[in-house]
Amino acid sequence: MTIYTIFGICAVAAVILTVLFGVILKKRPDSWLLLFFQQFAGSLFIFSGLVKAVDPWGTAYKMEQYFAEFESAFGSGLGAIFPFFAKFAFAFAIIMLVLELVLGIALIFGLKRKFTSWAFFVLLVFFTVLTGFTYLTGYVPTDATFFQFGKWGPYAESNMKVTDCGCFGDFLKLKPQTSFFKDVLLLPLGFWFVMSWRKLLEVIDSKAIANGLFYGTIALSTLFCLQNSKWNLPMADFRPFAEGINLPEAEAAALADEDVIEQYLAYKNMETGEEVEINADDLGKSPHLWKKPTPWKAQTDKNRRVVIKEGSTSKLRDFQFSNEEGMDISDEVVAAPGYQFMVVSYNMDKANRDYFKQVNEVAEAAEKDGHRTFGVTQIAATEDVDKFRHELQAAYPFFTADDILLKTIIRSNPGVLLLKDGTIVEKWHGRKLPDYADIKQEYIR
DSSP states (O other): OOHHHHHHHHHHHHHHHHHIIIIISOOOOSOHHHHHHHHHHHHHHHHHHHHHHTOHHHHHHHHHHHHHHHHHHHTTTGGGGHHHHHTTHHHHHHHHHHHHHHHHHHHHHTOSHHHHHHHHHHHHHHHHHHHHHHHHGGGSOTTSOTTOGGGOOSOOGGGOSOOOOOTBTTTBOOOHHHHHHHHHHHHHHHHHHHHTGGGSOOOOOOHHHHHHHHHHHHHHHHHHHHHTTTSSSOSSOOSTTOTTOBHHHHHHHHHHOOOEEEEEEEEEETTTOOEEEEEGGGGGGOGGGTSSSOSEEEOGGGOEEEEEEOOOOOGGGGOOOBOTTOOBOHHHHHTOSSEEEEEEESOTTTSOHHHHHHHHHHHHHHHHTTOEEEEEEEGGGGGGHHHHHHHHTOOSOEEEEOHHHHHHHOSSSSEEEEEETTEEEEEEEGGGOOOHHHHHHHHOO
């Protein structure tokens, strides 16, 4: 799916809703065009909000990334406030997702039109700032900060620290440039709503029912977000570690899917001033450009790379964890035959100790049946792994991996995966882990 497909779906939904409200229900809008875009914007916000609300932790982790980059961009002055904000990244994520869903419903039904118009516009400005920052950091070299404009150079995706704005969560990864242009395109629509809020169609005549729908959406959206984060795993998993994935096979496929790139080299004839560009693969066929003596000189600042086909950017490409000696043993461990339990804790200090009591009981019972359990935690905690195991009374070994990888694998700290021959059979939130007897009856054949 692409952004054009999403826009197309929302446009179709807008046409249907426009006909429903304006023709069938005979609400008679002041402007049919305004009504269409009212329904389009509402549909887009509901779609965008839903695909993120099924996984609020994904948005929270993205906010943490932004706060870290803002700290670097603004320096020791204003930047000092962003580590504080990062502590509340989850709360910010919930507020933003609930607001997005509420504004979607409010636009479709014309609820609280003045507030909705202004909130929609302000949220678009906020999104534009985020996506604009993400995109523009492509012009900032690694030895410069964002506000050192004099050091900005040619655009390079490799310069960006946040490579995806998270506009549609893990459902659809958009290039920063696409995300930014999308928000810039929507900004005039938000401004139009602010200027014409009185003309937005009110579908519901009863104020009591309209208020009930508005505040009911807030309550239900909040509960929906919490159900998919604090209380359980996401109800839809768009990440490359979903149930049914064979990890060794998926990792091999991701690693094999490399970028296809053509490199073009620039040369200038220092006698005539003529400039030429040649494909690097064809350089051997043109020795007059490089075989001395020659009037041709390489213009390295004008060399360019053209991506013919983009390879995989899946986190499976980073799937590895190490033992105490620092050796990557992920393939050896994960691909082991039979059933085994993988316990994931992206941060040991933040891990819920109560959840580990149930994890340890399952691990002990599984061990008696001949099924191995192993844990994976963050690399930064290497020296504290044994201390952590002792505190938890965990008899199974722990390996270390990148915390971002672990956050991607499962949205719980700790979380548990049941593997069979390297395939993910089931995943459990720490608070939802069943007894081993139930797991054995349901999943272990």
